[in-house]
Amino acid sequence: MPGRSGNDASGRRKGPSGRSYRSKAGLTLQPKKMRGRKPSSQRWLTRQLNDPFVAETQARGLRSRAAIKLEQMDDKHHFLTPHMRVVDLGCAPGGWLQVVMKRCRIESGKGVLVGVDLLVVDPVPGAKLLVGDITETGILQQVHTAIEGKADAVLSDMAAATTGHRQTDHLRTMGLLEIALDFADQVLAPGGIFLAKAFRGGGDRQFQELLNQRFDKVRYIKPPASRSESVETYVLGTGFRGAPTDKQRDAGTKPQTGYSPI
Ligand SMILES: C[S@@+](CC[C@H](N)C(=O)[O-])C[C@H]1O[C@@H](n2cnc3c(N)ncnc32)[C@H](O)[C@@H]1O
Structure with missing residues:
Protein backbone atom coordinates (compact mmCIF):
# COMPACT_ATOMS: atom_id res chain seq x y z
CA MET A 1 0.00 0.00 0.00
CA ASP A 51 17.01 15.22 9.81
CA PRO A 52 17.94 11.51 9.50
CA PHE A 53 18.23 11.22 13.29
CA VAL A 54 14.63 12.39 13.73
CA ALA A 55 13.57 9.66 11.29
CA GLU A 56 15.69 7.10 13.14
CA THR A 57 14.22 8.17 16.50
CA GLN A 58 10.72 7.60 15.18
CA ALA A 59 11.52 4.34 13.41
CA ARG A 60 13.13 2.82 16.52
CA GLY A 61 10.43 4.02 18.93
CA LEU A 62 12.90 6.12 20.91
CA ARG A 63 11.41 8.85 23.06
CA SER A 64 13.93 11.48 22.03
CA ARG A 65 16.53 12.25 19.40
CA ALA A 66 18.88 12.77 22.35
CA ALA A 67 18.84 8.99 22.88
CA ILE A 68 20.90 8.61 19.71
CA LYS A 69 23.47 11.10 21.02
CA LEU A 70 23.92 9.03 24.19
CA GLU A 71 24.30 5.83 22.15
CA GLN A 72 26.90 7.46 19.91
CA MET A 73 28.89 8.75 22.89
CA ASP A 74 28.79 5.35 24.59
CA ASP A 75 29.69 3.53 21.36
CA LYS A 76 32.88 5.56 21.30
CA HIS A 77 33.77 5.85 25.00
CA HIS A 78 32.12 2.76 26.56
CA PHE A 79 31.07 4.28 29.86
CA LEU A 80 27.75 2.42 30.28
CA THR A 81 28.36 -1.02 31.72
CA PRO A 82 26.00 -3.76 32.93
CA HIS A 83 24.39 -3.44 36.37
CA MET A 84 25.45 0.15 37.02
CA ARG A 85 23.61 2.42 39.43
CA VAL A 86 22.74 5.43 37.29
CA VAL A 87 21.13 8.82 37.99
CA ASP A 88 19.73 10.64 34.94
CA LEU A 89 19.13 14.34 35.64
CA GLY A 90 16.66 16.08 33.32
CA CYS A 91 15.40 12.74 32.00
CA ALA A 92 12.14 13.77 30.23
CA PRO A 93 10.77 12.49 27.92
CA GLY A 94 12.92 9.43 28.62
CA GLY A 95 15.18 8.72 25.63
CA TRP A 96 18.34 8.41 27.74
CA LEU A 97 16.41 6.23 30.21
CA GLN A 98 15.62 3.81 27.37
CA VAL A 99 19.29 3.60 26.36
CA VAL A 100 20.55 3.12 29.94
CA MET A 101 17.89 0.49 30.67
CA LYS A 102 19.16 -1.59 27.77
CA ARG A 103 22.90 -1.03 27.93
CA CYS A 104 23.16 -1.37 31.72
CA ARG A 105 20.73 -4.32 31.74
CA ILE A 106 18.78 -2.71 34.56
CA GLU A 107 15.87 -5.09 34.01
CA SER A 108 18.03 -7.95 35.24
CA GLY A 109 17.38 -6.46 38.69
CA LYS A 110 21.04 -5.86 39.53
CA GLY A 111 21.51 -2.22 38.49
CA VAL A 112 19.45 0.81 39.50
CA LEU A 113 18.23 3.65 37.31
CA VAL A 114 16.83 6.84 38.84
CA GLY A 115 15.48 9.61 36.60
CA VAL A 116 14.68 13.16 37.76
CA ASP A 117 12.88 15.89 35.87
CA LEU A 118 10.68 18.92 36.43
CA LEU A 119 8.21 17.16 34.14
CA VAL A 120 6.28 13.97 34.66
CA VAL A 121 7.76 11.17 32.55
CA ASP A 122 5.75 8.24 31.20
CA PRO A 123 6.75 5.13 33.16
CA VAL A 124 9.83 3.21 32.04
CA PRO A 125 9.53 -0.31 33.50
CA GLY A 126 12.37 -0.89 35.95
CA ALA A 127 13.34 2.79 36.34
CA LYS A 128 12.56 4.91 39.41
CA LEU A 129 11.25 8.28 38.31
CA LEU A 130 11.20 11.39 40.49
CA VAL A 131 9.48 14.66 39.66
CA GLY A 132 11.28 17.68 41.01
CA ASP A 133 13.76 20.47 40.60
CA ILE A 134 17.33 19.40 41.16
CA THR A 135 18.18 22.85 42.49
CA GLU A 136 16.00 22.05 45.50
CA THR A 137 17.63 20.21 48.38
CA GLY A 138 14.78 17.75 49.01
CA ILE A 139 15.35 15.98 45.71
CA LEU A 140 18.91 14.98 46.68
CA GLN A 141 17.59 13.01 49.65
CA GLN A 142 15.00 11.33 47.42
CA VAL A 143 17.72 10.31 44.96
CA HIS A 144 19.88 8.91 47.79
CA THR A 145 16.96 6.78 48.94
CA ALA A 146 16.09 5.64 45.41
CA ILE A 147 19.66 4.77 44.37
CA GLU A 148 20.19 2.75 47.59
CA GLY A 149 23.64 4.10 48.37
CA LYS A 150 26.03 5.67 45.90
CA ALA A 151 25.77 5.99 42.11
CA ASP A 152 28.28 4.71 39.53
CA ALA A 153 27.17 7.31 36.99
CA VAL A 154 25.52 10.71 37.05
CA LEU A 155 24.20 11.76 33.65
CA SER A 156 22.73 15.15 32.93
CA ASP A 157 21.12 16.29 29.70
CA MET A 158 19.47 19.19 31.52
CA ALA A 159 18.81 22.28 29.50
CA ALA A 160 17.23 25.49 30.71
CA ALA A 161 14.20 26.75 28.80
CA THR A 162 15.67 28.95 26.06
CA THR A 163 15.06 32.70 26.03
CA GLY A 164 16.45 33.29 22.54
CA HIS A 165 19.18 35.46 24.05
CA ARG A 166 22.30 33.41 23.40
CA GLN A 167 24.39 34.59 26.33
CA THR A 168 21.55 34.23 28.83
CA ASP A 169 20.82 30.70 27.57
CA HIS A 170 24.49 29.85 27.80
CA LEU A 171 24.79 31.09 31.38
CA ARG A 172 21.65 29.25 32.45
CA THR A 173 22.81 25.95 30.99
CA MET A 174 26.28 26.39 32.52
CA GLY A 175 24.51 27.08 35.85
CA LEU A 176 22.63 23.78 35.55
CA LEU A 177 25.91 22.05 34.70
CA GLU A 178 27.52 23.29 37.91
CA ILE A 179 24.49 22.17 39.88
CA ALA A 180 24.74 18.74 38.23
CA LEU A 181 28.40 18.53 39.26
CA ASP A 182 27.52 19.54 42.79
CA PHE A 183 24.89 16.79 42.72
CA ALA A 184 27.52 14.33 41.50
CA ASP A 185 29.78 15.33 44.41
CA GLN A 186 27.04 14.17 46.77
CA VAL A 187 26.03 10.90 45.13
CA LEU A 188 28.92 9.50 43.03
CA ALA A 189 30.91 6.53 44.27
CA PRO A 190 34.72 6.54 43.91
CA GLY A 191 35.66 5.73 40.30
CA GLY A 192 32.23 6.88 39.08
CA ILE A 193 31.52 8.74 35.87
CA PHE A 194 29.88 12.07 35.09
CA LEU A 195 28.43 12.91 31.67
CA ALA A 196 26.69 16.24 31.20
CA LYS A 197 25.49 18.62 28.55
CA ALA A 198 27.65 21.73 28.31
CA PHE A 199 28.01 24.69 25.99
CA ARG A 200 31.20 25.60 24.21
CA GLY A 201 32.28 29.11 25.15
CA GLY A 202 32.90 31.45 28.07
CA GLY A 203 33.23 30.17 31.61
CA ASP A 204 34.42 26.73 30.50
CA ARG A 205 37.99 27.11 31.75
CA GLN A 206 36.92 27.62 35.36
CA PHE A 207 34.57 24.71 35.09
CA GLN A 208 37.34 22.60 33.57
CA GLU A 209 39.38 23.21 36.71
CA LEU A 210 36.51 21.96 38.89
CA LEU A 211 36.37 18.81 36.77
CA ASN A 212 40.15 18.29 36.80
CA GLN A 213 40.10 18.40 40.60
CA ARG A 214 37.54 15.61 40.75
CA PHE A 215 38.16 13.22 37.85
CA ASP A 216 41.13 11.22 36.55
CA LYS A 217 40.22 12.03 32.97
CA VAL A 218 38.02 14.74 31.42
CA ARG A 219 36.95 14.78 27.76
CA TYR A 220 34.62 16.97 25.72
CA ILE A 221 32.50 15.07 23.22
CA LYS A 222 30.40 16.23 20.30
CA PRO A 223 28.37 13.24 19.05
CA PRO A 224 27.43 13.25 15.34
CA ALA A 225 23.74 13.65 16.22
CA SER A 226 24.48 16.93 18.01
CA ARG A 227 23.96 19.56 15.33
CA SER A 228 27.20 21.11 14.15
CA GLU A 229 25.71 24.60 14.23
CA SER A 230 24.72 24.10 17.89
CA VAL A 231 27.09 25.18 20.68
CA GLU A 232 26.00 22.07 22.58
CA THR A 233 28.71 19.67 23.62
CA TYR A 234 29.02 17.03 26.37
CA VAL A 235 31.63 16.70 29.06
CA LEU A 236 32.67 13.26 30.28
CA GLY A 237 34.58 12.87 33.54
CA THR A 238 35.81 9.38 34.48
CA GLY A 239 37.46 8.05 37.65
CA PHE A 240 35.75 10.19 40.29
CA ARG A 241 38.05 10.94 43.24
CA GLY A 242 35.62 13.00 45.28
CA ALA A 243 35.32 16.75 45.68
CA PRO A 244 38.44 18.41 47.07
CA THR A 245 38.34 19.37 50.73
CA ASP A 246 38.85 23.04 51.63
CA LYS A 247 42.41 22.16 52.67
CA GLN A 248 43.16 20.46 49.34
CA ARG A 249 41.60 23.35 47.46
CA ASP A 250 43.75 25.88 49.34
CA ALA A 251 46.90 23.80 48.78
CA GLY A 252 46.03 23.23 45.11
CA THR A 253 46.24 19.43 45.54
CA LYS A 254 43.76 16.84 44.30
CA PRO A 255 41.90 14.06 46.10
CA GLN A 256 43.53 10.59 45.91
CA THR A 257 43.09 8.78 42.62
CA GLY A 258 40.17 6.34 42.65
CA TYR A 259 39.80 3.33 40.40
CA SER A 260 38.28 3.93 36.98
CA PRO A 261 35.84 1.32 35.63
CA ILE A 262 36.60 2.49 32.07
C1 LIG B 1 16.92 18.04 26.56
S1 LIG B 1 15.74 17.54 27.74
C2 LIG B 1 16.36 15.97 28.22
C3 LIG B 1 16.13 14.89 27.20
C4 LIG B 1 16.41 13.49 27.75
N1 LIG B 1 17.83 13.27 27.93
C5 LIG B 1 15.89 12.44 26.84
O1 LIG B 1 16.67 11.77 26.18
O2 LIG B 1 14.67 12.25 26.77
C6 LIG B 1 16.17 18.55 29.11
C7 LIG B 1 15.32 18.32 30.35
O3 LIG B 1 15.93 19.01 31.45
C8 LIG B 1 14.88 19.27 32.37
N2 LIG B 1 15.31 20.25 33.38
C9 LIG B 1 15.73 21.53 33.18
N3 LIG B 1 15.99 22.12 34.36
C10 LIG B 1 15.77 21.19 35.33
C11 LIG B 1 15.86 21.21 36.75
N4 LIG B 1 16.24 22.33 37.41
N5 LIG B 1 15.54 20.10 37.44
C12 LIG B 1 15.15 18.97 36.77
N6 LIG B 1 15.04 18.90 35.43
C13 LIG B 1 15.34 19.99 34.71
C14 LIG B 1 13.77 19.80 31.47
O4 LIG B 1 12.52 19.71 32.11
C15 LIG B 1 13.91 18.88 30.25
O5 LIG B 1 12.98 17.85 30.29
Missing part, protein backbone atom coordinates in the same frame (compact mmCIF):
# COMPACT_ATOMS: atom_id res chain seq x y z
CA PRO A 2 1.51 3.37 -0.91
CA GLY A 3 2.38 5.45 2.17
CA ARG A 4 1.90 9.17 2.56
CA SER A 5 5.66 9.64 2.53
CA GLY A 6 8.66 7.72 1.21
CA ASN A 7 10.74 7.94 -1.97
CA ASP A 8 9.55 9.04 -5.39
CA ALA A 9 10.48 7.22 -8.61
CA SER A 10 13.84 9.01 -8.78
CA GLY A 11 14.67 8.00 -5.23
CA ARG A 12 14.06 11.50 -3.90
CA ARG A 13 12.11 11.71 -0.65
CA LYS A 14 8.45 12.70 -0.68
CA GLY A 15 6.78 14.84 1.92
CA PRO A 16 3.73 13.76 3.94
CA SER A 17 1.61 15.30 1.20
CA GLY A 18 3.19 12.94 -1.32
CA ARG A 19 5.01 15.80 -3.07
CA SER A 20 8.75 16.22 -2.93
CA TYR A 21 10.39 19.60 -2.73
CA ARG A 22 13.90 20.89 -3.09
CA SER A 23 14.76 24.10 -1.30
CA LYS A 24 17.31 26.72 -2.28
CA ALA A 25 19.44 25.57 0.66
CA GLY A 26 19.68 22.16 -0.96
CA LEU A 27 17.32 20.53 1.55
CA THR A 28 15.06 17.99 -0.08
CA LEU A 29 11.87 18.40 1.90
CA GLN A 30 9.82 21.46 2.79
CA PRO A 31 6.85 21.26 5.16
CA LYS A 32 3.56 21.74 3.36
CA LYS A 33 1.91 24.38 5.53
CA MET A 34 4.44 27.16 5.98
CA ARG A 35 2.22 30.18 5.50
CA GLY A 36 1.60 32.15 8.70
CA ARG A 37 4.50 30.54 10.55
CA LYS A 38 7.42 32.54 11.92
CA PRO A 39 10.69 32.14 9.94
CA SER A 40 12.30 30.47 12.98
CA SER A 41 9.47 27.94 13.13
CA GLN A 42 9.70 27.35 9.36
CA ARG A 43 13.42 26.66 9.70
CA TRP A 44 12.81 24.28 12.61
CA LEU A 45 10.13 22.33 10.73
CA THR A 46 12.29 22.05 7.61
CA ARG A 47 15.25 20.85 9.64
CA GLN A 48 13.12 18.26 11.47
CA LEU A 49 11.75 16.92 8.21
CA ASN A 50 15.22 16.49 6.73
Whole structure:
Protein backbone atom coordinates (compact mmCIF):
# COMPACT_ATOMS: atom_id res chain seq x y z
CA MET A 1 0.00 0.00 0.00
CA PRO A 2 1.51 3.37 -0.91
CA GLY A 3 2.38 5.45 2.17
CA ARG A 4 1.90 9.17 2.56
CA SER A 5 5.66 9.64 2.53
CA GLY A 6 8.66 7.72 1.21
CA ASN A 7 10.74 7.94 -1.97
CA ASP A 8 9.55 9.04 -5.39
CA ALA A 9 10.48 7.22 -8.61
CA SER A 10 13.84 9.01 -8.78
CA GLY A 11 14.67 8.00 -5.23
CA ARG A 12 14.06 11.50 -3.90
CA ARG A 13 12.11 11.71 -0.65
CA LYS A 14 8.45 12.70 -0.68
CA GLY A 15 6.78 14.84 1.92
CA PRO A 16 3.73 13.76 3.94
CA SER A 17 1.61 15.30 1.20
CA GLY A 18 3.19 12.94 -1.32
CA ARG A 19 5.01 15.80 -3.07
CA SER A 20 8.75 16.22 -2.93
CA TYR A 21 10.39 19.60 -2.73
CA ARG A 22 13.90 20.89 -3.09
CA SER A 23 14.76 24.10 -1.30
CA LYS A 24 17.31 26.72 -2.28
CA ALA A 25 19.44 25.57 0.66
CA GLY A 26 19.68 22.16 -0.96
CA LEU A 27 17.32 20.53 1.55
CA THR A 28 15.06 17.99 -0.08
CA LEU A 29 11.87 18.40 1.90
CA GLN A 30 9.82 21.46 2.79
CA PRO A 31 6.85 21.26 5.16
CA LYS A 32 3.56 21.74 3.36
CA LYS A 33 1.91 24.38 5.53
CA MET A 34 4.44 27.16 5.98
CA ARG A 35 2.22 30.18 5.50
CA GLY A 36 1.60 32.15 8.70
CA ARG A 37 4.50 30.54 10.55
CA LYS A 38 7.42 32.54 11.92
CA PRO A 39 10.69 32.14 9.94
CA SER A 40 12.30 30.47 12.98
CA SER A 41 9.47 27.94 13.13
CA GLN A 42 9.70 27.35 9.36
CA ARG A 43 13.42 26.66 9.70
CA TRP A 44 12.81 24.28 12.61
CA LEU A 45 10.13 22.33 10.73
CA THR A 46 12.29 22.05 7.61
CA ARG A 47 15.25 20.85 9.64
CA GLN A 48 13.12 18.26 11.47
CA LEU A 49 11.75 16.92 8.21
CA ASN A 50 15.22 16.49 6.73
CA ASP A 51 17.01 15.22 9.81
CA PRO A 52 17.94 11.51 9.50
CA PHE A 53 18.23 11.22 13.29
CA VAL A 54 14.63 12.39 13.73
CA ALA A 55 13.57 9.66 11.29
CA GLU A 56 15.69 7.10 13.14
CA THR A 57 14.22 8.17 16.50
CA GLN A 58 10.72 7.60 15.18
CA ALA A 59 11.52 4.34 13.41
CA ARG A 60 13.13 2.82 16.52
CA GLY A 61 10.43 4.02 18.93
CA LEU A 62 12.90 6.12 20.91
CA ARG A 63 11.41 8.85 23.06
CA SER A 64 13.93 11.48 22.03
CA ARG A 65 16.53 12.25 19.40
CA ALA A 66 18.88 12.77 22.35
CA ALA A 67 18.84 8.99 22.88
CA ILE A 68 20.90 8.61 19.71
CA LYS A 69 23.47 11.10 21.02
CA LEU A 70 23.92 9.03 24.19
CA GLU A 71 24.30 5.83 22.15
CA GLN A 72 26.90 7.46 19.91
CA MET A 73 28.89 8.75 22.89
CA ASP A 74 28.79 5.35 24.59
CA ASP A 75 29.69 3.53 21.36
CA LYS A 76 32.88 5.56 21.30
CA HIS A 77 33.77 5.85 25.00
CA HIS A 78 32.12 2.76 26.56
CA PHE A 79 31.07 4.28 29.86
CA LEU A 80 27.75 2.42 30.28
CA THR A 81 28.36 -1.02 31.72
CA PRO A 82 26.00 -3.76 32.93
CA HIS A 83 24.39 -3.44 36.37
CA MET A 84 25.45 0.15 37.02
CA ARG A 85 23.61 2.42 39.43
CA VAL A 86 22.74 5.43 37.29
CA VAL A 87 21.13 8.82 37.99
CA ASP A 88 19.73 10.64 34.94
CA LEU A 89 19.13 14.34 35.64
CA GLY A 90 16.66 16.08 33.32
CA CYS A 91 15.40 12.74 32.00
CA ALA A 92 12.14 13.77 30.23
CA PRO A 93 10.77 12.49 27.92
CA GLY A 94 12.92 9.43 28.62
CA GLY A 95 15.18 8.72 25.63
CA TRP A 96 18.34 8.41 27.74
CA LEU A 97 16.41 6.23 30.21
CA GLN A 98 15.62 3.81 27.37
CA VAL A 99 19.29 3.60 26.36
CA VAL A 100 20.55 3.12 29.94
CA MET A 101 17.89 0.49 30.67
CA LYS A 102 19.16 -1.59 27.77
CA ARG A 103 22.90 -1.03 27.93
CA CYS A 104 23.16 -1.37 31.72
CA ARG A 105 20.73 -4.32 31.74
CA ILE A 106 18.78 -2.71 34.56
CA GLU A 107 15.87 -5.09 34.01
CA SER A 108 18.03 -7.95 35.24
CA GLY A 109 17.38 -6.46 38.69
CA LYS A 110 21.04 -5.86 39.53
CA GLY A 111 21.51 -2.22 38.49
CA VAL A 112 19.45 0.81 39.50
CA LEU A 113 18.23 3.65 37.31
CA VAL A 114 16.83 6.84 38.84
CA GLY A 115 15.48 9.61 36.60
CA VAL A 116 14.68 13.16 37.76
CA ASP A 117 12.88 15.89 35.87
CA LEU A 118 10.68 18.92 36.43
CA LEU A 119 8.21 17.16 34.14
CA VAL A 120 6.28 13.97 34.66
CA VAL A 121 7.76 11.17 32.55
CA ASP A 122 5.75 8.24 31.20
CA PRO A 123 6.75 5.13 33.16
CA VAL A 124 9.83 3.21 32.04
CA PRO A 125 9.53 -0.31 33.50
CA GLY A 126 12.37 -0.89 35.95
CA ALA A 127 13.34 2.79 36.34
CA LYS A 128 12.56 4.91 39.41
CA LEU A 129 11.25 8.28 38.31
CA LEU A 130 11.20 11.39 40.49
CA VAL A 131 9.48 14.66 39.66
CA GLY A 132 11.28 17.68 41.01
CA ASP A 133 13.76 20.47 40.60
CA ILE A 134 17.33 19.40 41.16
CA THR A 135 18.18 22.85 42.49
CA GLU A 136 16.00 22.05 45.50
CA THR A 137 17.63 20.21 48.38
CA GLY A 138 14.78 17.75 49.01
CA ILE A 139 15.35 15.98 45.71
CA LEU A 140 18.91 14.98 46.68
CA GLN A 141 17.59 13.01 49.65
CA GLN A 142 15.00 11.33 47.42
CA VAL A 143 17.72 10.31 44.96
CA HIS A 144 19.88 8.91 47.79
CA THR A 145 16.96 6.78 48.94
CA ALA A 146 16.09 5.64 45.41
CA ILE A 147 19.66 4.77 44.37
CA GLU A 148 20.19 2.75 47.59
CA GLY A 149 23.64 4.10 48.37
CA LYS A 150 26.03 5.67 45.90
CA ALA A 151 25.77 5.99 42.11
CA ASP A 152 28.28 4.71 39.53
CA ALA A 153 27.17 7.31 36.99
CA VAL A 154 25.52 10.71 37.05
CA LEU A 155 24.20 11.76 33.65
CA SER A 156 22.73 15.15 32.93
CA ASP A 157 21.12 16.29 29.70
CA MET A 158 19.47 19.19 31.52
CA ALA A 159 18.81 22.28 29.50
CA ALA A 160 17.23 25.49 30.71
CA ALA A 161 14.20 26.75 28.80
CA THR A 162 15.67 28.95 26.06
CA THR A 163 15.06 32.70 26.03
CA GLY A 164 16.45 33.29 22.54
CA HIS A 165 19.18 35.46 24.05
CA ARG A 166 22.30 33.41 23.40
CA GLN A 167 24.39 34.59 26.33
CA THR A 168 21.55 34.23 28.83
CA ASP A 169 20.82 30.70 27.57
CA HIS A 170 24.49 29.85 27.80
CA LEU A 171 24.79 31.09 31.38
CA ARG A 172 21.65 29.25 32.45
CA THR A 173 22.81 25.95 30.99
CA MET A 174 26.28 26.39 32.52
CA GLY A 175 24.51 27.08 35.85
CA LEU A 176 22.63 23.78 35.55
CA LEU A 177 25.91 22.05 34.70
CA GLU A 178 27.52 23.29 37.91
CA ILE A 179 24.49 22.17 39.88
CA ALA A 180 24.74 18.74 38.23
CA LEU A 181 28.40 18.53 39.26
CA ASP A 182 27.52 19.54 42.79
CA PHE A 183 24.89 16.79 42.72
CA ALA A 184 27.52 14.33 41.50
CA ASP A 185 29.78 15.33 44.41
CA GLN A 186 27.04 14.17 46.77
CA VAL A 187 26.03 10.90 45.13
CA LEU A 188 28.92 9.50 43.03
CA ALA A 189 30.91 6.53 44.27
CA PRO A 190 34.72 6.54 43.91
CA GLY A 191 35.66 5.73 40.30
CA GLY A 192 32.23 6.88 39.08
CA ILE A 193 31.52 8.74 35.87
CA PHE A 194 29.88 12.07 35.09
CA LEU A 195 28.43 12.91 31.67
CA ALA A 196 26.69 16.24 31.20
CA LYS A 197 25.49 18.62 28.55
CA ALA A 198 27.65 21.73 28.31
CA PHE A 199 28.01 24.69 25.99
CA ARG A 200 31.20 25.60 24.21
CA GLY A 201 32.28 29.11 25.15
CA GLY A 202 32.90 31.45 28.07
CA GLY A 203 33.23 30.17 31.61
CA ASP A 204 34.42 26.73 30.50
CA ARG A 205 37.99 27.11 31.75
CA GLN A 206 36.92 27.62 35.36
CA PHE A 207 34.57 24.71 35.09
CA GLN A 208 37.34 22.60 33.57
CA GLU A 209 39.38 23.21 36.71
CA LEU A 210 36.51 21.96 38.89
CA LEU A 211 36.37 18.81 36.77
CA ASN A 212 40.15 18.29 36.80
CA GLN A 213 40.10 18.40 40.60
CA ARG A 214 37.54 15.61 40.75
CA PHE A 215 38.16 13.22 37.85
CA ASP A 216 41.13 11.22 36.55
CA LYS A 217 40.22 12.03 32.97
CA VAL A 218 38.02 14.74 31.42
CA ARG A 219 36.95 14.78 27.76
CA TYR A 220 34.62 16.97 25.72
CA ILE A 221 32.50 15.07 23.22
CA LYS A 222 30.40 16.23 20.30
CA PRO A 223 28.37 13.24 19.05
CA PRO A 224 27.43 13.25 15.34
CA ALA A 225 23.74 13.65 16.22
CA SER A 226 24.48 16.93 18.01
CA ARG A 227 23.96 19.56 15.33
CA SER A 228 27.20 21.11 14.15
CA GLU A 229 25.71 24.60 14.23
CA SER A 230 24.72 24.10 17.89
CA VAL A 231 27.09 25.18 20.68
CA GLU A 232 26.00 22.07 22.58
CA THR A 233 28.71 19.67 23.62
CA TYR A 234 29.02 17.03 26.37
CA VAL A 235 31.63 16.70 29.06
CA LEU A 236 32.67 13.26 30.28
CA GLY A 237 34.58 12.87 33.54
CA THR A 238 35.81 9.38 34.48
CA GLY A 239 37.46 8.05 37.65
CA PHE A 240 35.75 10.19 40.29
CA ARG A 241 38.05 10.94 43.24
CA GLY A 242 35.62 13.00 45.28
CA ALA A 243 35.32 16.75 45.68
CA PRO A 244 38.44 18.41 47.07
CA THR A 245 38.34 19.37 50.73
CA ASP A 246 38.85 23.04 51.63
CA LYS A 247 42.41 22.16 52.67
CA GLN A 248 43.16 20.46 49.34
CA ARG A 249 41.60 23.35 47.46
CA ASP A 250 43.75 25.88 49.34
CA ALA A 251 46.90 23.80 48.78
CA GLY A 252 46.03 23.23 45.11
CA THR A 253 46.24 19.43 45.54
CA LYS A 254 43.76 16.84 44.30
CA PRO A 255 41.90 14.06 46.10
CA GLN A 256 43.53 10.59 45.91
CA THR A 257 43.09 8.78 42.62
CA GLY A 258 40.17 6.34 42.65
CA TYR A 259 39.80 3.33 40.40
CA SER A 260 38.28 3.93 36.98
CA PRO A 261 35.84 1.32 35.63
CA ILE A 262 36.60 2.49 32.07
C1 LIG B 1 16.92 18.04 26.56
S1 LIG B 1 15.74 17.54 27.74
C2 LIG B 1 16.36 15.97 28.22
C3 LIG B 1 16.13 14.89 27.20
C4 LIG B 1 16.41 13.49 27.75
N1 LIG B 1 17.83 13.27 27.93
C5 LIG B 1 15.89 12.44 26.84
O1 LIG B 1 16.67 11.77 26.18
O2 LIG B 1 14.67 12.25 26.77
C6 LIG B 1 16.17 18.55 29.11
C7 LIG B 1 15.32 18.32 30.35
O3 LIG B 1 15.93 19.01 31.45
C8 LIG B 1 14.88 19.27 32.37
N2 LIG B 1 15.31 20.25 33.38
C9 LIG B 1 15.73 21.53 33.18
N3 LIG B 1 15.99 22.12 34.36
C10 LIG B 1 15.77 21.19 35.33
C11 LIG B 1 15.86 21.21 36.75
N4 LIG B 1 16.24 22.33 37.41
N5 LIG B 1 15.54 20.10 37.44
C12 LIG B 1 15.15 18.97 36.77
N6 LIG B 1 15.04 18.90 35.43
C13 LIG B 1 15.34 19.99 34.71
C14 LIG B 1 13.77 19.80 31.47
O4 LIG B 1 12.52 19.71 32.11
C15 LIG B 1 13.91 18.88 30.25
O5 LIG B 1 12.98 17.85 30.29
